[in-house]
Amino acid sequence: MSNEHIVKYKNLSEMPEVVISSSTMLWNHTGSWRYIRPRYVNKVPPCNQGCPAGNDIENFVGLIQQGKTEEAFMVLKEENPFPRTCGRVCYHPCETACNRARFDRSVAINALERFAGDHAPKNYTIKKQRPDSGKRVAIIGSGPCGLAAAYHLSRLGHSVTVYEKLDRPGGLLRYGIPEYRLPKDVLDSEINDIIKLGVDIQCRKEVGKDIGWQGLKEFDAVLIATGVHKNKKLGIENETALGVVAGLELLKSIAQKMPLDLGPKTVVIGGGNTAIDAARCALRLGSEATILYHRSRAEMPAFVDELDEAEKEGVVFNILSQPVRVITENGRATGIEMRKTRLGDPDESGRRRPEPVPDSEFVVPASTIVTAIGESPDLAFLPPDVLLKWGKIIIEKFGLTKHPGVFAGGDVALAEQNVAVAIGSGKAASMAIDAYLNGADINSAAERLVIGNHGQASMSAYLKTGNAHSNNRSSKMVVPFEDINLNHFEKFERSKIPKLKLADRKQNFNEVHRGITKSAALLDANRCFHCGVCTMCDNCFVFCPDISITHSPNKWGYDINYDFCKGCGICVKECPRSAMIMEDEK
Numbered sequence: 001m002s003n004e005h006i007v008k009y010k011n012l013s014e015m016p017e018v019v020i021s022s023s024t025m026l027w028n029h030t031g032s033w034r035y036i037r038p039r040y041v042n043k044v045p046p047c048n049q050g051c052p053a054g055n056d057i058e059n060f061v062g063l064i065q066q067g068k069t070e071e072a073f074m075v076l077k078e079e080n081p082f083p084r085t086c087g088r089v090c091y092h093p094c095e096t097a098c099n100r101a102r103f104d105r106s107v108a109i110n111a112l113e114r115f116a117g118d119h120a121p122k123n124y125t126i127k128k129q130r131p132d133s134g135k136r137v138a139i140i141g142s143g144p145c146g147l148a149a150a151y152h153l154s155r156l157g158h159s160v161t162v163y164e165k166l167d168r169p170g171g172l173l174r175y176g177i178p179e180y181r182l183p184k185d186v187l188d189s190e191i192n193d194i195i196k197l198g199v200d201i202q203c204r205k206e207v208g209k210d211i212g213w214q215g216l217k218e219f220d221a222v223l224i225a226t227g228v229h230k231n232k233k234l235g236i237e238n239e240t241a242l243g244v245v246a247g248l249e250l251l252k253s254i255a256q257k258m259p260l261d262l263g264p265k266t267v268v269i270g271g272g273n274t275a276i277d278a279a280r281c282a283l284r285l286g287s288e289a290t291i292l293y294h295r296s297r298a299e300m301p302a303f304v305d306e307l308d309e310a311e312k313e314g315v316v317f318n319i320l321s322q323p324v325r326v327i328t329e330n331g332r333a334t335g336i337e338m339r340k341t342r343l344g345d346p347d348e349s350g351r352r353r354p355e356p357v358p359d360s361e362f363v364v365p366a367s368t369i370v371t372a373i374g375e376s377p378d379l380a381f382l383p384p385d386v387l388l389k390w391g392k393i394i395i396e397k398f399g400l401t402k403h404p405g406v407f408a409g410g411d412v413a414l415a416e417q418n419v420a421v422a423i424g425s426g427k428a429a430s431m432a433i434d435a436y437l438n439g440a441d442i443n444s445a446a447e448r449l450v451i452g453n454h455g456q457a458s459m460s461a462y463l464k465t466g467n468a469h470s471n472n473r474s475s476k477m478v479v480p481f482e483d484i485n486l487n488h489f490e491k492f493e494r495s496k497i498p499k500l501k502l503a504d505r506k507q508n509f510n511e512v513h514r515g516i517t518k519s520a521a522l523l524d525a526n527r528c529f530h531c532g533v534c535t536m537c538d539n540c541f542v543f544c545p546d547i548s549i550t551h552s553p554n555k556w557g558y559d560i561n562y563d564f565c566k567g568c569g570i571c572v573k574e575c576p577r578s579a580m581i582m583e584d585e586k
């Protein structure tokens with residue numbers, strides 16, 4: 001409106017007469033004019049839906065914001081036994097999903113998870129949720145999937161035995177991901193919580209060798225979580241020569257503190273996690289490291305951050321080249337013959353297919369050649385009715401196989417291979433096993449266990465232990481960015497994750513990423529919109545023109561007095577975080 005239309009009164013007498021009531025208007029139930037009404041709805045924040053481990057992110061971030069870090073840790077532990085581990089190695093798809101990413105930058109959820117994990121209460125106890133059931137569950141494999149399932153099953157009252165073929169529990173968290181990304185004392189602290197619950201982890205017990213499938217008959221249910229560890233072959237001449245090693249073998253030797261002698265020049269073939277970690281380890285062991293990969297860098301399956309760090313540390317990337325043969329002298333590898341490639345049409349994975357360039361061969365000298373083009377499962381021990389597709393166990397929702405009482409999860413069954421997915425699938429399988437042991441229908445239960453419309457399994461939903469700020473959300477609606485009222489938020493710089501200086505990473509396995517400080521954690525937690533969750537910010541209370549919104553005297557939140565709410569919807573419009581909806585009058 002332009003200024004010329006604004007009428008300015010010099011004194012009271014100039015003002016027109018207006019109608020005011022001199023007695024109560026409470027008899028006038030203006031609510032009867034309404035045909036739509038506002039309602040508070042606890043929706044699903046996109047970050048929660050994006051977390052494969054099923055963490056209640058909005059809840060724990062809110063607790064950090066309030067300075068309640070120890071409570072934040074306990075909230076994380078309800079859903080996931082490995083917050084310290086995930087806070088270091090998870091690829092944080094939650095941050096990609098975070099609504100704040102479209103405003104300035106996503107909330108630093110991964111760093112906050114690590115912060116809560118590293119600031120756990122001094123003496124905390126993970127409580128059992130149910131008394132002993134008398135049922136026994138065997139878990140094959142002690143990686144993140146098997147251990148997450150063991151943790152939840154034990155809390156659900158079942159007796160759990162984990163069989164692990166290697167010397168110590170942890171799977172690839174111990175024998176794959178190197179110390180400079182995941183210190184093993186951190187991993188041990190989280191595994192200890194699982195042991196303290198009474199889970200029996202039997203190491204050096206390989207199912208199929210030390211104990212047969214028949215030996216598991218005494219258990220009421222079995223979970224297969226054996227991962228993928230069989231090195232895929234290059235299929236080239238002299239592949240078995242001395243000096244050619246599998247990526248996981250190299251990483252395992254380092255984890256066991258008996259690193260292989262690599263000599264001065266290590267060449268790594270592959271572009272996934274194993275390849276990048278093998279190359280970074282080679283540098284730390286004093287060797288030069290070159291990665292040879294048949295597509296371009298953009299197609300490498302490894303996490304972009306890891307690629308960047310590897311490059312900064314001095315790993316050389318020789319892309320668009322494929323191995324032809326290993327060159328040997330007296331049975332020992334001395335180099336590898338490679339051929340240039342160019343990218344053709346996309347293959348079934350959606351990535352552009354590498355095509356050989358004729359007459360483009362070249363030789364890369366090497367004292368060690370590390371092969372890391374992928375791993376596959378070793379499932380020789382399985383009974384015939386557990387079916388496989390593309391070498392992996394076929395499972396339905398929540399890890400069910402066709403064999404009654406047998407479940408599977410993690411890398412051995414899923415196409416997506418990462419820690420949070422393995423943890424989430426172990427948790428989902430634990431719920432399915434619990435339902436199976438109790439004679440309940442797993443599929444109908446699954447409907448109420450997931451967060452969001454295609455989300456992850458929630459233990460607090462399963463146990464119905466949530467509060468207003470928990471996964472026990474009253475709606476499966478996921479809050480889109482467009483529903484956030486940005487007028488109520490200011491841009492604010494995201495916390496930077498401190499890293500070890502490049503010079504300090506040489507010849508040692510010290511952790512590269514460092515934790516954020518308390519003040520940085522508070523500032524970042526403060527950036528959270530709390531999408532779809534009422535924080536009692538009072539906006540609705542202040543904006544309601546009918547004074548129909550009041551603080552609830554006995555519970556968290558507000559009451560709406562529908563006798564006087566005319567259904568104008570201002571409260572819903574002004575809610576910063578889309579924690580209200582307008583719905584038709586019934």
Ligand SMILES: Cc1cc2nc3c(=O)[nH]c(=O)nc-3n(C[C@H](O)[C@H](O)[C@H](O)COP(=O)(O)OP(=O)(O)OC[C@H]3O[C@@H](n4cnc5c(N)ncnc54)[C@H](O)[C@@H]3O)c2cc1C
Binds near residue numbers: 143
């Ligand atoms: C080098 C490397 C780095 C990685 N980095 C990351 C990362 O930074 N972030 C991320 O999210 N993911 C990462 N991943 C992927 C991630 O580690 C896996 O997806 C995850 O560990 C899979 O968990 P899992 O429990 O299914 O299997 P695993 O962790 O593989 O555990 C399976 C366990 O089963 C045991 N086992 C196998 N067969 C038997 C048997 N017959 N009897 C008894 N025990 C058996 C194995 O010894 C092993 O301990 C990485 C993987 C590798 C190889």
Ligand code: SF4
Binds near residue numbers: 051052053054109420
């Ligand atoms: S586990 Fe991964 S996806 Fe889940 S909250 Fe942590 S960083 Fe995010």
Ligand code: SF4
Binds near residue numbers: 047058099100109
């Ligand atoms: S702003 Fe907060 S609640 Fe919303 S998606 Fe991001 S972390 Fe989750």
